[in-house]
Structure formats: structure tokens, C-alpha cells
Amino acid sequence: MLRLEPRGAYSRWWTYASPVLAMALTVVTSAIIFSILGKDPLESLYVFLVAPLVSSSGLPELFVKAAPLILIGVGLSLGFRANVWNIGAEGQYTLGAVFAGGLALAYPDAPALLLIPAMIVLGCVGGMVWAAIPAYLRTHWNANEILTSLMLTYVAQLLLIYLVTGPWRDPEGYGFPQTALFSMNATAPILVDGTRVHLGVLVALLAGILGWVVLTRSVIGFQLRVLGQAPRAARFAGFSQNRLIWLSLLTGGGLAGVAGMFEVAGPVGQLTPQISPGYGFTAIIVAFLGRLHPIGVIFGGLILALSYLGGETAQIDLGMPNAVTGIFQGVLLFFLLACDVLILYRLRLPRRAAGGA
Amino acid sequence: MDQVLVVSFILSVMTASTPLLLAATGELVTEKAGVLNLGVEGMMLVGAIVGFAAMVHTGSATLGVLCAMLAGMAMALIFGILTLTFLANQVATGLALTIFGTGLSALVGSGYVGTAVPPLPKLDIPGLSGLPFLGPILFGQDALVYLSIAAVFAVAWFLRRSHRGLILRAIGDSHDAAHAIGYPVILIRYLATLFGGAMAGLAGAYMSLAYSTSWAENMTAGRGWIALALVVFATWRPGWLLVGAYLFGGIMYLSLYVQGLGIALPSQLVSALPYVATILVLVLISRDRTKIRLNAPACLGRPFHAAG
Numbered sequence: 001m002l003r004l005e006p007r008g009a010y011s012r013w014w015t016y017a018s019p020v021l022a023m024a025l026t027v028v029t030s031a032i033i034f035s036i037l038g039k040d041p042l043e044s045l046y047v048f049l050v051a052p053l054v055s056s057s058g059l060p061e062l063f064v065k066a067a068p069l070i071l072i073g074v075g076l077s078l079g080f081r082a083n084v085w086n087i088g089a090e091g092q093y094t095l096g097a098v099f100a101g102g103l104a105l106a107y108p109d110a111p112a113l114l115l116i117p118a119m120i121v122l123g124c125v126g127g128m129v130w131a132a133i134p135a136y137l138r139t140h141w142n143a144n145e146i147l148t149s150l151m152l153t154y155v156a157q158l159l160l161i162y163l164v165t166g167p168w169r170d171p172e173g174y175g176f177p178q179t180a181l182f183s184m185n186a187t188a189p190i191l192v193d194g195t196r197v198h199l200g201v202l203v204a205l206l207a208g209i210l211g212w213v214v215l216t217r218s219v220i221g222f223q224l225r226v227l228g229q230a231p232r233a234a235r236f237a238g239f240s241q242n243r244l245i246w247l248s249l250l251t252g253g254g255l256a257g258v259a260g261m262f263e264v265a266g267p268v269g270q271l272t273p274q275i276s277p278g279y280g281f282t283a284i285i286v287a288f289l290g291r292l293h294p295i296g297v298i299f300g301g302l303i304l305a306l307s308y309l310g311g312e313t314a315q316i317d318l319g320m321p322n323a324v325t326g327i328f329q330g331v332l333l334f335f336l337l338a339c340d341v342l343i344l345y346r347l348r349l350p351r352r353a354a355g356g357a
Numbered sequence: 358m359d360q361v362l363v364v365s366f367i368l369s370v371m372t373a374s375t376p377l378l379l380a381a382t383g384e385l386v387t388e389k390a391g392v393l394n395l396g397v398e399g400m401m402l403v404g405a406i407v408g409f410a411a412m413v414h415t416g417s418a419t420l421g422v423l424c425a426m427l428a429g430m431a432m433a434l435i436f437g438i439l440t441l442t443f444l445a446n447q448v449a450t451g452l453a454l455t456i457f458g459t460g461l462s463a464l465v466g467s468g469y470v471g472t473a474v475p476p477l478p479k480l481d482i483p484g485l486s487g488l489p490f491l492g493p494i495l496f497g498q499d500a501l502v503y504l505s506i507a508a509v510f511a512v513a514w515f516l517r518r519s520h521r522g523l524i525l526r527a528i529g530d531s532h533d534a535a536h537a538i539g540y541p542v543i544l545i546r547y548l549a550t551l552f553g554g555a556m557a558g559l560a561g562a563y564m565s566l567a568y569s570t571s572w573a574e575n576m577t578a579g580r581g582w583i584a585l586a587l588v589v590f591a592t593w594r595p596g597w598l599l600v601g602a603y604l605f606g607g608i609m610y611l612s613l614y615v616q617g618l619g620i621a622l623p624s625q626l627v628s629a630l631p632y633v634a635t636i637l638v639l640v641l642i643s644r645d646r647t648k649i650r651l652n653a654p655a656c657l658g659r660p661f662h663a664a665g
Contacts, residue, residue: 004444004662037464085448137636141644146395146448147586148639151632154579162625284452321467323574326460333453334435337445345444345662
């Protein structure tokens with residue numbers, strides 16, 4: 001058996017090497033899973049990881065898929081640093097989409113210059129409202145935010161289904177559970193002609209940079225870091241834990257709401273029950289892969305976006321179920337968490353007992 | 358005249374409560390040893406599909422149930438290796454286990470959608486099962502229903518009255534002290550985690566083999582998370598788990614029942630009831646901070662690394 005020996009100090013090198021090692025191990029494990037499924041592992045890896053990038057629309061699509069992951073991931077990374085476990089980002093994303101979508105459906109002819117900013121604000125408010133519930137329950141009633149935020153995800157999904165099958169259903173939609181398509185004015189502007197790269201991609205990158213500034217240059221960022229690394233020190237210093245809980249959840253919820261807004265105003269174009277392939281949960285992995293650092297989250301978002309694109313090409317080219325994406329993501333997080341032990345510990349081979357018989 | 362209705366109501370509530378009770382009982386033991394495994398939902402889903410597949414291929418319900426338990430344990434083992442050996446963050450690892458389990462079960466299950474299996478056989482004790490009113494309730498369900506209740510009592514006895522149970526609780530409350538006395542902290546945490554996995558796998562098998570007798574993606578629909586909330590609701594006391602699981606089973610059944618009545622309520626509103634109730638119950642219990650602090654294992658979620 002291997003032994004773990006404390007390093008005594010935090011290894012900066014392994015902080016960055018661990019995600020790389022984890023990704024390498026994930027690729028190897030995926031190859032094994034592919035061959036268990038009876039596919040040629042090398043060809044499968046090519047289809048899953050390389051083919052989506054070399055196709056003509058590959059790179060722009062990667063950014064389109066990464067945008068919601070980065071937006072949500074930046075918010076979550078701030079909270080996770082302070083040990084505030086908002087895992088209901090999926091629900092906050094849904095509420096953001098619902099709030100913004102409601103506005104888009106109510107005022108389809110409003111000028112885009114007013115409508116789009118208003119939708120962004122409402123999307124943000126929607127996500128914040130949904131995140132405020134676990135924040136309130138945690139700070140006032142001590143209820144665990146992990147469970148309450150997750151339960152609210154199910155409620156949000158049911159609310160969305162209710163709206164698109166009931167009051168908001170497109171009367172000309174042949175009974176499909178979906179709203180009318182958003183008007184041109186309510187559609188997120190495309191930034192690069194000939195691609196689907198929309199305003200949300202730019203907003204996501206800006207959120208990453210802004211998050212980095214807040215985390216490293218502001219008092220709030222400092223308080224968040226202290227609360228996560230040394231809760232006792234944070235208490236002695238008089239940082240209000242409740243304020244940081246509210247702040248983490250509202251930031252996470254607001255950004256998730258904006259992500260939901262851009263997804264329905266961009267690639268999806270309407271409200272349907274399938275507005276998210278699990279972005280809110282995948283963003284948790286993005287946050288960890290990005291070392292809970294907003295700039296890292298941008299890279300993490302791009303890598304996890306590849307797993308969605310790869311899942312789609314694998315489905316089309318190899319006839320594999322889409323669930324491969326989930327397995328890849330789960331395995332990646334497993335390896336990442338395991339490799340992170342190297343930041344604080346050294347692996348040592350056991351020493352033979354000296355002397356002995 | 359209403360007796361038939363009452364019996365059928367009680368039977369349905371028992372069926373809806375059993376998976377919650379099984380999963381929550383396992384998680385309670387895991388948490389009592391100081392390990393917070395948030396991957397219950399993932400372990401249940403993998404248990405559900407593996408049990409279902411084993412049943413389809415062998416035709417044996419016993420084998421199906423056993424395979425589901427083994428699958429749940431295999432998932433729990435992954436969790437154990439990461440958190441107990443590699444000292445990974447337990448919250449994050451639990452989430453990873455659920456993400457992985459959801460994907461894995463969907464992948465394995467894609468070939469089984471639309472297949473149906475016969476339900477688990479009902480106990481049929483001649484003379485007893487035919488008794489009016491009590492017969493069908495006490496003797497007429499499948500064995501897992503009674504096993505889930507027996508497991509609660511067994512766990513309650515184990516934790517409160519047995520020496521090993523005392524050691525397990527000691528490790529959950531103060532791993533450093535337990536280690537200093539010489540108890541194998543990591544080993545016992547592994548065993549408690551595996552027990553939690555086996556029970557979650559069993560709960561999953563109950564979903565796919567008894568509750569619905571078919572497989573559907575994400576069929577546990579948050580029950581693993583509700584089971585986690587039930588452990589808090591019960592403030593880590595097995596007896597209250599029974600109360601909580603049956604309360605929630607009742608709510609789940611009611612939400613189905615109300616939809617069947619055709620009342621002019623949106624069905625989604627009624628479906629949201631169990632999730633909203635979970636939040637309410639968590640709030641009611643958690644606001645009493647002292648009670649939580651007195652009953653929660655003091656080392657819950659904290660990694661242990663023996664120095665030297």
C-alpha cells in the first residue's frame with residue numbers, strides 16, 4: 001500500500017498539475033470504457049475529443065457551449081471557496097430563463113436595445129430570487145443549503161414544465177410543450193457572422209475576468225477566501241458569515257440566471273422543458289477543474305463544453321447514448337478530487353521495517 | 358365499506374416509503390461514522406439499473422436484489438477510496454458520485470427502456486395473509502417492505518446497544534480520540550460507507566423491481582436527496598427515520614392520488630409537493646440549532662489522516 005505523507009506546505013505546482021494529470025487519467029479511463037462498450041477506443045477518443053474541434057463550426061460552438069458553464073462556474077467558485085455549497089444552480093438557471101423568457105414573450109416588439117438589457121436584468125433577478133430562498137433558510141433557520149437548493153431545482157423544472165404546457169404554450173405549436181419562438185428583438189445578438197457565438201459568450205468571459213478582480217483585489221474576495229480556508233480566523237476577524245452566505249448565493253444565482261437567459265435568448269430561442277443539458281451540475285465540475293479561480297473556470301468551461309460536443313458527435317457517429325457525457329464528467333471529477341490530495345500530501349512507498357527477521 | 362380503501366391506501370404508502378427508508382437507514386449509519394456521502398441518488402440509480410438488468414437476464418428476483426446491493430457497494434467503494442484514502446472533499450465527491458451514477462445508469466439502461474419485469478413476489482403466508490385488514494398489511498407485501506422496517510430496528514439496536522455500534526459512534530464523534538484508543542477509524546468508516554451503499558442499492562432495486570417494475574432514466578427523481586434530508590429530519594435517530602420515511606411516502610402517494618382524482622390543479626404543482634415538504638421539514642428541524650448540534654456526529658464530513 002502507498003502511504004500519504006503530509007508536505008507541511010501547500011504545493012503550488014500540484015495545484016496546476018493535478019487537473020492535467022486528472023484529465024490524462026480520464027482520457028485513459030474513457031478509452032477503457034469505450035472498449036468495454038465494444039467500440040475501437042482510439043477511434044472513439046478521436047470522435048469524442050478531437051472531431052468536434054476540427055469540424056468547421058467546432059471552435060465557435062465550443063464557446064457557445066462553454067458560455068453558460070463559465071457564467072455559472074464563476075459564481076459557484078466564489079461560493080465554494082467560502083464553503084457555501086450552492087448545488088441548485090440548475091434551478092437558478094431555469095428561473096433566469098423563465099423570468100427573461102416571460103419578458104421576451106410579453107413584449108416581443110420592444111426595441112432590442114431595451115429588451116435585451118431588460119432580459120439580462122430579469123434573468124439575473126430570477127436566478128437571485130431562487131438562490132435567495134436557500135440563503136434565507138440557511139441564515140435564518142440554519143437549513144442546509146445543499147439540500148434546499150437541490151430540492152428547488154426540481155421545483156423549478158416543474159414550474160417550467162407547467163408554464164410551457166399551460167399558460168405560456170405556443171397556441172400555434174401543435175400542442176408541443178414549448179412557447180412561441182422569441183422575436184428577433186428578443187434574440188441575443190450574434191457577435192461573429194456565420195456562427196452562433198452570441199453576446200452571452202462575451203458576457204461569460206467578462207464575468208470570469210470580473211470575478212478574478214473581485215476575488216483577488218477586493219475586501220469581499222479576501223473575506224471569502226479566509227472564510228473557506230480558516231473559518232475560525234474569519235470569525236475572530238469579525239467577518240459576517242451570514243453576509244458572505246447571502247453574497248455567495250446571490251452571485252451564484254444571479255450569474256446562473258444570466259446563463260439561463262442567454263441560453264434561451266441565444267441557441268434555444270424559446271422556452272421548452274429541455275433548456276439545459278445539466279449545465280448547473282456540470283458547472284460544479286467546471287468550478288473545481290478551474291481551481292475555484294474565475295480565470296481557471298474559463299478554461300474549465302471550455303474543457304467541459306468539449307464533453308458535451310463530444311457526446312453529441314459520439315451519438316451521431318458511433319451510435320453511443322448521450323449518457324457517455326455524464327460518465328466522462330463524473331470520472332473527470334473523481335480523478336480531479338483524487339489528484340488534489342497531492343497538493344497537501346506526498347505519496348510514499350512503504351518503508352520496509354528495518355531489521356526484522 | 359371503506360376498509361378496502363384504507364388498506365389499499367396503507368399498502369400504497371408502504372410501497373412509496375420503502376425506498377426512502379432503505380436509503381436513509383444506510384446513510385444514517387454512514388453519517389454516524391462521520392462520513393457524509395451525498396451520492397445516495399447516484400448509488401440508488403446504479404442499484405436500480407443493475408438489479409433490473411440482473412432480473413431480466415436471470416429471471417431471479419433474489420439475484421436481482423443481490424446484484425443491486427453489490428452495485429451500490431461498488432459505488433460506495435469509489436466514494437470510500439476517494440474520501441477515506443485520498444482524503445478528497447466529501448461534499449464534492451458525493452456530487453461526483455451522483456453525476457457519475459446518473460450517467461452510468463442511463464448508459465447501461467438505454468438497452469432496457471420499455472422492458473418490464475414481474476413485480477417482486479408478495480409474501481403469501483397461508484392463513485395470515487388472508488386475515489381481514491391486518492393480513493394484507495402485515496403479511497401481504499413483498500419481503501423488502503418488512504426488511505426495511507426490520508433494518509431500522511436492527512440499526513437502532515446496533516447503534517445504541519452493541520459494543521461495535523458504540524465504537525462506530527465514537528469514530529463519528531471524535532475520530533482523533535477513537536484513533537488514540539486504537540480503533541481502526543478508516544476501516545470502520547469504509548464498512549459504514551459500504552453498508553450505506555448496499556442499502557442505497559437495495560432502495561434502487563426496490564424502485565425498479567417493485568415500485569415500478571420497469572427502468573426509466575433518472576427514475577429515482579430525487580429520492581436519494583430526500584433520504585439525505587430524512588436523516589437530518591430524524592436528527593440521526595433511527596426511530597424517527599421510520600416516522601419521516603412514512604410521512605414522505607404518504608406525501609408522495611398523496612401527490613399521485615390527487616392527480617388521479619382529476620382536480621383542477623396543475624399536476625406539476627402537486628408533483629412539487631414532496632420537494633417543498635422536504636424544504637419545510639428541514640427548516641422546522643434545523644432551526645433548533647442545539648438539537649442538531651447535540652445529535653449530529655461531530656466529525657461529520659471531516660477527513661481523517663492519522664499522523665505519523
